[in-house]
Structures are given as structure tokens and as C-alpha cells.
Amino acid sequence: MLDIKLIRERADYVKAELSRAGVNGTEIDAIIACDAERRRLQFELDELRARRTRESKELGRLAPEAREVRRAEMRELGERITAGERRMAEIEQRLTDLMLSVRNLPRPYVPTGSSEADNRVVRQEGEPAKLDFQPLPHWELGERLGIIDFERGVKLSGTRFYLLTGMGAQLERALIAFMLDLKTREQSYLEVAPPLMVTTETATSTGHLPKNADTMYHDAEDDFWFIPTAEVPLTSIYRGEILDAERLPIYLTAYTPCFRRERMSAGRDVRGIKRGHQFDKVEMVKLVRPETSDEELQLLVEDACEVCRRLEIPFRVVQLCTGDLSFASAATYDIEMWAPGIGEWLEVSSCSNCTDFQMRRANIRYRPHRGGKTEFVHALNGSGLGLPRTLIAVLENYQQPDGSVVIPKVLRPYMNGAELIRAGARL
RNA sequence: GGAGAGGUGGCCGAGUGGUCGAAGGCACCAGAUUGCUAAUCUGGCGUACUCUUACCGGGUACCGAGGGUUCGAAUCCCUCCCUCUCCGCCA
Numbered sequence: 029m030l031d032i033k034l035i036r037e038r039a040d041y042v043k044a045e046l047s048r049a050g051v052n053g054t055e056i057d058a059i060i061a062c063d064a065e066r067r068r069l070q071f072e073l074d075e076l077r078a079r080r081t082r083e084s085k086e087l088g089r090l091a092p093e094a095r096e097v098r099r100a101e102m103r104e105l106g107e108r109i110t111a112g113e114r115r116m117a118e119i120e121q122r123l124t125d126l127m128l129s130v131r132n133l134p135r136p137y138v139p140t141g142s143s144e145a146d147n148r149v150v151r152q153e154g155e156p157a158k159l160d161f162q163p164l165p166h167w168e169l170g171e172r173l174g175i176i177d178f179e180r181g182v183k184l185s186g187t188r189f190y191l192l193t194g195m196g197a198q199l200e201r202a203l204i205a206f207m208l209d210l211k212t213r214e215q216s217y218l219e220v221a222p223p224l225m226v227t228t229e230t231a232t233s234t235g236h237l238p239k240n241a242d243t244m245y246h247d248a249e250d251d252f253w254f255i256p257t258a259e260v261p262l263t264s265i266y267r268g269e270i271l272d273a274e275r276l277p278i279y280l281t282a283y284t285p286c287f288r289r290e291r292m293s294a295g296r297d298v299r300g301i302k303r304g305h306q307f308d309k310v311e312m313v314k315l316v317r318p319e320t321s322d323e324e325l326q327l328l329v330e331d332a333c334e335v336c337r338r339l340e341i342p343f344r345v346v347q348l349c350t351g352d353l354s355f356a357s358a359a360t361y362d363i364e365m366w367a368p369g370i371g372e373w374l375e376v377s378s379c380s381n382c383t384d385f386q387m388r389r390a391n392i393r394y395r396p397h398r399g400g401k402t403e404f405v406h407a408l409n410g411s412g413l414g415l416p417r418t419l420i421a422v423l424e425n426y427q428q429p430d431g432s433v434v435i436p437k438v439l440r441p442y443m444n445g446a447e448l449i450r451a452g453a454r455l
Numbered sequence: 456g457g458a459g460a461g462g463u464g465g466c467c468g469a470g471u472g473g474u475c476g477a478a479g480g481c482a483c484c485a486g487a488u489u490g491c492u493a494a495u496c497u498g499g500c501g502u503a504c505u506c507u508u509a510c511c512g513g514g515u516a517c518c519g520a521g522g523g524u525u526c527g528a529a530u531c532c533c534u535c536c537c538u539c540u541c542c543g544c545c546a
Contacts, residue, residue, distance in 0.1 A: 067504090067505085070504070070515080071505070071514095073516095074504090074505070074514060074515040077515060080526075080527075083526080083527095084526050085527080087473090087527075088526085098526070099526050100526090101526085102526035103526060105526080106525085106526065270465095270502085398484080
């Protein structure tokens, strides 16, 4: 949610920044009108209520027979207040709906653009290896090695599901353990194992609801939402709380499965494990002081890059343009690993500074100065990393001419010292 | 799932339908006092919106959530949520 005061006082600026992200400002005009109406009514109601309180107290002191006369007019006053409150509730609902529908403003340094095509590669580390054989895509490697089973995944759950088995499942588990150890032991994140199903309120805090309801799985019976990313529960942990300034910055990490409809990408990436309805991810979330959030974003990107670096896989960092930013994000850097089998740079992480956008929805604040006013903190999130795609990159970069796959050195301690995956026991 | 008890400020805890934003205590902050520590005394000590706005000050809302009764609700009624105890069931 944006700051209503900012919209009220600097509407032109807000509209200009929204238009950089490809959003027109009609909602802003509606918000301004609604807000003015709300304030007018609020003032009116406050006065009526003040009068009621005052006169009710007097009424209580009157002699019983004198009360009856006043009671009639007081009843009428009460009815006016009730009517005003009903109207107020409507207006507030309308205003809230409007406010929830407006995306975050991009940070000033984010390049203006309309689509993915305007994103900028800001740096690259490592060069794609020159192979003297034709690299296979991971789905072929996976099936030959007997570590990915697509057919049975479809049998069990339909399209976009698969099973990892044997060394494939172990490799993923090793990646998870390796990432979490790096996050918690070296990068000072606190590990959390959060709920995977959350309430409507929680999913609204992060901006996933109401706008992206159709991208999430929902249990109608009990009104649970299956998390599309651990960002949802992690960012909402402190909802409604005022944090001690000394506790900031807060760094959290979590390994969780994630669930996504992927209706928007129907037909895209249907082969392999790049885009499933369910996938595992290690996520990082930071809650920080506002003035540090841009710097914290750089550090967050660096924390994600370190995973790629230790896996010794070439990667690059891409700065998203305004038009490619997600709803809640004010600035985003994607990290892409090279995948020679499918011949593309694979998005394995997306690191965003969501500024105070989610914190205002979640009402998470801190007190910058002792005895001073509260302020919203800033929230950031980033993958560290998404597992299926990291798995793709490992399989495709470490494949050998004979179809076997060398296990990256950092993962070997997590796999009983094994160095190579070759065809073995299968389902 | 059944039965019962309960949800009040950072915490504990009082609260006959009106003078309750809410006693009291703890914690915390400031000042006073005091060889140090501690103790004692005095004052302060929720959030948000709003009026005046430099300051002081004022108004309104919030006592789990939402409805209702009433001139007036933390207090009465209804629905829901949550916590605790007992029983049942279960990974």
C-alpha cells in the first residue's frame, strides 16, 4: 500500500512514477476523491459523537421525569450517527479496495522500460564452458540417469508435476542443506520453518492478495491459501507489531515448498522441471530501517550470488526495468545461472526491495528515536535460490560426455562424499 | 468433535450500563536523593485519525473480531475467532 498522505499531497508525482511502471493514474484520482469524502465525513461524525457523549452524560444526571423529553432528540442524534457510520464503513471499504489495488512505486534509480526486453545485465561472473560435446537438456539427463520421473509425476498429479528419485532427490536435499548452512552460518540469517498455508490476511500483507488470487491455490473449505513463496509467511511474522529499533535489521531464511497455478504461463516451459505447480525454494527476507534498504538490497543480491559462486556455475545479475517489476517491488535484481543444455540463462533468484509497501499493509513499524513517532520498516526478499532451476543448472553444467554428472565440490559433504551421479537404481 | 473456563494497555491484573482510555502492580523513561550497586521519592509512560498547529491544548475511534439492545456499552444480547482444562479422535 502506498502512503495516503503522499497521494494526497503529491498526486502528480505518484502518477508520474506509476506511469513509469506502465500504470495509468485513474485509480489515484478515485482515491483522492474518496479520501476527501472520508475525511469530511470523519470530521462530521467526530463532532456528532462528541455531542452525544457530552449530552448523554448530562442526561444521566437529570431527574427521571426530565429525561423523557431529551431522550427523543437523543435518539434521533443516535440515528444520525448510525447512518453516518454506515456510510463511513462503505467509503472506507471502497478506499481500502482502491489502495490495495495500487502497485508500489519504483525506486528512482530503476531504469524505465516496458518489458523484459528493457532489463539490463549489470554484471556477469564466470564464462559458459566451451564443451567439446553436445550438452543434453536436464530432462534427458534426468531420465537417462533415472533421477527424474516425469511420466509418473503426471500420473499422480497431472501436468507440471514430476518426481525426483535416488541421487536426484539426494542432490536436491544436499542443495537445500548447503544453502541453509550458508545462510545461517555465514550470512547471519535466522532459519524459520513457517506454515505453508496462510490466511487471507497474511497473503494480503505481501500484496499477493487481492490482485493475484488466481495465481494461488486456495482451500475453499477452510479458507487457506497455499504459499507461492516463503516470502508470504516470513514477511508477515511481525504483523501488527512495533519492533525495537535495536532489533533491526532482521534477517530470516526458510526452506519451503511453494505452490503456483502458473495459469499465466500456460504452454510456457512445459518441458523439464523449470516451471512446476510445486517447487522447493530457500528464501531470504529482511526487515530493515528505511534509509538502509537500497544498500541492503545490494547485500541481499550478493548473498544470493554467493550460492552460485560456490556451486561454480556461471551467472549474471540483471536489473529489472520499471515495467518488469512485480506488484510489491520497488527495485528488483534477478540472478540467472547459465544452463548449457537448454541454452539459456535461467532465473534462479529474484531479489526485491519492497520498501514500506508490504509493511504498511501488515502494519509493521519501529521507533527510530526513543519516545518519537513510529515509522514503517522496509522489507526485502530474495530467493537463495530456487531449487528446480538450480538443479537444472547443476545437471547441465556438470554433465559429462557419457551422460554422468559430477557433483559440485561444496555438495559432496552433504552426499556422503559421492563425486559422481551415474545411472543407478530407478523406480 | 463434545463439555467447561476465559480473552482488558509491554506484562500481571481490577472493572455495579454513565464521571473508564480504563484502578492497582511490574517493567520502562526523566528528575530528585544517595560513597558504588541497590533502595526511596516525584513525574511521565498505548496506537491511529483529526482540530488548532510554533508550542500548549482539544476531539474521535480502539478493552479478541463483527453485529445488536440503549440517550449512553469494556460492562447486557447474538455470531465468529482464539487460548486454557477435561473427554474423544489422530500423524
